[in-house]
Every structure is written in structure tokens, then in C-alpha cells.
Amino acid sequence: MVTPEMANPYLRPPSMSTSQSLKTFMYNRETGAFLGRTASSW
DSSP: OOOHHHHOTTOOOOOOOHHHHHHHHHEETTTTEETTBOGGGO
């Protein structure tokens, strides 16, 4: 069985509000990035 996610893996991520986007830029919990950079990129 093919789900819509499997049929098109290039879907856009869900849109965020401006404040959510800013919070994610400051600290991204998924990647551990701070201000858009990971510890190894500093």
C-alpha cells in the first residue's frame, strides 16, 4: 500500500508562524543547531 507521503517524498514541511520560525532558528531541537549552526560547524 502506498501512502501519499511515500508517493511524493518531496513535500514541503508544514508552514510555521513567524515566531515559531524565529524560535526554530534560535535553537533547532531536531538538529541541535544554535543560530543555524551545529557545534561541529563553529
